[in-house]
Amino acid sequence: MRLCTRKICFEILNSADENSKYEKIINKHKNFFDLDSKDKAFVKVLLLTFFRWNKSIEKIIQKYTKKKSEKKILNILKIAITQILFMRTTDYSAVNIGVNLSKKFGSRTSGFVNAILRQICRDKQKLLGNLKIEENVPDWIFNNWKENFSLNTAIKFAHQSLKEPLLDIKIKKKFFKKKNWAKLFKGKPLFGELIRKSNSGMIEDLPFFSAGYWWIQSAASTIPVTIIENYFKKFNPSILEIGSAPGGKTLQLCENNFDVTAVEVSQNRILTLKQNLSRAKFNVNLINEDFNKWESKQKFDCVLIDAPCSGSGVINKQPDILYLKRKLNLEILVAKQEKLIKKSLNFLRKDGLLVYSVCSLISNEGKDIINKILRHNKNYSLLKLNRKLINNIEIKIIDGMLYSTPICYQNNGGMDGFFVSCIIKG
Ligand SMILES: C[S@@+](CC[C@H](N)C(=O)[O-])C[C@H]1O[C@@H](n2cnc3c(N)ncnc32)[C@H](O)[C@@H]1O
Structure with a gap:
């Protein structure tokens, strides 16, 4: 055997x-x-x-x-x-x-x-x-980390990225205080309604899975919706979510009762999103289409783009990037990300908020794109992110943009490499 x-x-x-x-x-x-x-x-x-x-x-x-x-x-x-x-x-x-x-x-x-x-x-x-642990991280990732943080930090990122990942579970807000979730999952509370546990066994076998009381969502990836929740405290915004599957952020948006239109191009991935929505008993306006071809006259209070990216921030979960993606073409990816952002701005109402995120700390996919968009569109300005907007969690903020890194919450297993930035339409 x-x-x-x-x-x-x-x-x-x-x-x-x-x-x-x-x-x-x-x-x-x-x-x-x-x-x-x-x-x-x-x-x-x-x-x-x-x-x-x-x-x-x-x-x-x-x-x-x-x-x-x-x-x-x-x-x-x-x-x-x-x-x-x-x-x-x-x-x-x-x-x-x-x-x-x-x-x-x-x-x-x-x-x-x-x-x-x-x-x-x-x-x-x-x-x-x-x-030499860091030799396992490809140069195009390691050198970018080194340039944008420091050699020492890049080495720390590499060491943390090669460790086996833990599993983050996001409990529905309304059930969070009703049970001792950390005990039920044999895990530990992290922040918000998140429990972190070892990544072993079948997810479907965990308590209250089919009841839809929780879903799998990495701690870092909860941050964009936390920002939206805090920014729109006074009313329920309409949200256009681009790149929705498998749906962690969609479910988070739904539990706030926001009015969500979710666009996802992949037929396979949207199936998982549908299963997740139905298990959690949530409903959204789900559109299975390439956003680049999507047409609508509607304007939204907020656009959330969780863009397709190199995935270089989640090496510990997808280590095949260290082996299989040696030929990954960053320029093509960046062009796709830029195209999605540019088109999405047309659907934003005046004073509306664009939230852009990628699970990567590579500057080409993050701050460089945002800075370029701002340089070429004088009607838009950066919403400088601050601690209050992220419920004071311990994440790095540089020039108003947010960087969750493998060495944030390191004693608890670290975080995904994740970038978030926000733009306001003037
Ligand atoms: C990083 S994943 C999204 C993860 C998701 N937001 C979540 O929290 O579970 C990016 C998604 O964008 C989708 N995508 C890529 N290009 C797209 C396009 N042109 N239109 C719509 N969706 C697209 C991919 O299929 C993929 O599911």
Whole structure:
């Protein structure tokens, strides 16, 4: 059974192309679905751990092999080394399974795999001691962090980003005080109506899931709606939400009884949003369309854009970015983000508020876009964010824009890298 899980990881890695998302690759793998839930979880943990440490593992392989091996042999070594160095698998079993996987490539290859893996087991403590954790973060992310924060901070971001993520649960406001949620979830309160717990087991099995008393939403991603709640204290605004699925922010908007029009382009993702809305018993005007093609005469008090982005702020949740997205084209993404913002401004009434967020701390996707929009549109001004608008949570504010970083609330497991900025239409 165990060999089977490693074999599936091996096949998944062999078929992975650098531009596909890991969930998509797994879903394409027919044998994955025949596994029981324990083995499925093991395959996911092994792959995610490998993605996190991919660069370090590649460097280790280079150190131990003189000539370049073909991709499949490298993948056997990578799977075994991931287990030897970063998981609880016994050395014996990791080596044995690696050697078994390599047998079909001939006895010379399996002998080669055996020799390297055994040497790595012997050198394990030295290799772990010499690890340079930040080398696993691609340069285009790390250098931007370094430029916009500092080298020291970028290293801290990298270290925190390689840790396994925790799970944040947002309780509906009206139920928050009615139960001891931290005890129910064996977690800890964070801020607002958020409970943070270890990310283990099935979400559907947690108490009151089907009753719709809560939903999964990372702490950082609750901030845009907190700002909207505080900004529109005196009346219930009409909100145009662009990029809604899977729907954490939509549900948050709904629990405030705001009048929400939610636009989401993805047919697949909107299904999850619909399930989440129905479980929480909320209703919105849901539009499954590309916002760039959407037409309406309506003007809104507020536009919320949670834009598609590099995802470089959520490396701990989606470590495949460290492996699969090496060729990610930031310029194309930025152009898409800018296009969404520009079009959305047409739907904002005078004095209306645009809230823009991305789960990334890369300046191109954040402050640079906002500054460019402000430079070219004299009728718009920056709403300088302050502590009051975010209920005094401990998040970095620089020049009126908000940066949740992996080292905010670090003693509680850190936060997603998340950027929020607001513009007012004059
Ligand atoms: C960061 S995710 C949104 C997360 C969501 N706001 C939440 O809190 O759960 C970005 C979303 O934007 C959607 N999207 C991307 N381009 C779009 C477009 N042109 N029109 C509408 N939605 C779009 C994506 O399909 C994706 O679901």
